[in-house]
Amino acid sequence: MKLKHVGWVALSGLFAVSLAGCAAQNDQAAPTGSEQAVVQTEENQGPAAGQAAVDEQADAATAEQEAANPAELQIVDSGWFAADNGMVDFAVKVQNPNKTVEAIDPVIEVVGKDDSGNVIFDETIETPGVLPDSTYYYSYVAGSTADSSANSTEVVKPATVEFSITTPEGSWEATDQKLADVYVVQDGGAADTQFGAKEFTGTVTASESLDGATQSRVDVVLLDGNGKIEGGYFKIVDTQPGQAADYDIYAVGAPQYASYAVYASPWPEEDAA
Structure with missing residues (x-):
C-alpha cells in the first residue's frame, strides 16, 4: 500500500509538471485542470456563438438598409x-x-x-x-x-x-x-x-x-x-x-x-x- 501511495504521488507530480510546461509554452496562466474546459468551450461553443453574433449583426444591417432604402415590389x-x-x-x-x-x-x-x-x-x-x-x-x-x-x-x-x-x-x-x-x-x-x-x-x-x-x-x-x-x-x-x-x-x-x-x-x- 505504501509503494502504491508513493507511486501515485510521483505520477501526480509528473502530471503537474506536464501541465505547467504546457502553460509556459502557451504563455497561459490558466489554473491547473481548467485547460481542457477552455479548449472545449473554444472548439464547441465559440464558433456557434460567434456565428450567431455575426448573423445578428447581418440581420440588423439588413433591417437598417431596407428601412432606409427598401427594394421595390x-x-x-x-x-x-x-x-x-x-x-x-x-x-x-x-x-x-x-x-x-x-x-x-x-x-x-x-x-x-x-x-x-x-x-x-x-x-x-x-x-x-x-x-x-x-x-x-x-x-x-x-x-x-x-x-x-x-x-x-x-x-x-x-x-x-x-x-x-x-x-x-x-x-x-x-x-x-x-x-x-x-x-x-x-x-x-x-x-x-x-x-x-x-x-x-x-x-x-x-x-x-x-x-x-x-x-x-x-x-x-x-x-x-x-x-x-x-x-x-x-x-x-x-x-x-x-x-x-x-x-x-x-x-x-x-x-x-x-x-x-x-x-x-x-x-x-x-x-x-
Missing part, C-alpha cells in the same frame, strides 16, 4: 383576358424581396392599349400590404375607363395590357411577419354551372391573423400549359385562426385553361370590397 408574372364587354380580368404574381419591411397599400397600375399602341384605359388599384419575403397573387378587373368613340357603340378591347406596382413613399414598415405557411387551402374542384360560369369551391384555413385581418382573400389563378398566368378571380371570406372557411368563386367568361391554382392572403377589413 416586383411583378414576376401576369395574365389577362378581355370579356365581351371590354372589361379585363387579370391576375398578377407579386413578390416582396425585402426581408424585414412590409409594403403598405401598394398600387397596381393597369394600362390597356389598342393595336396602334394608343392608351384606351389607365387605371390604378390599391391593394393590401405585402409582407416581407413573401409572394402574393392578386386578381382584379380593369377597363371601366376605356376610351371609346362617342359616336360608336362598338366595344373596345385592348390588344395589350401592361402592369406595374409601386409603393407610396414612406409606406414601408418593419415587421417580422411572413405569409409563408400561414394559409392552408383545400381545393374542392371546379364545376360548370347552369348559367355557363365555372364555380370553384373549397376551404381556406389561416393559422394566425396577419396584419390584424379578420378576413382573407382567395384568388383562383388560371394557368396555361406552361404554368403561366392567364387570368384570375377572387373573393373575400371571413376567417378566424384555426377554423376552415368555405369559399365559392364564380368565374364568368373564363377562357380555356390548362390548370388553376388557389392562393390566400390577409385582407384587412377596411380594404374589403
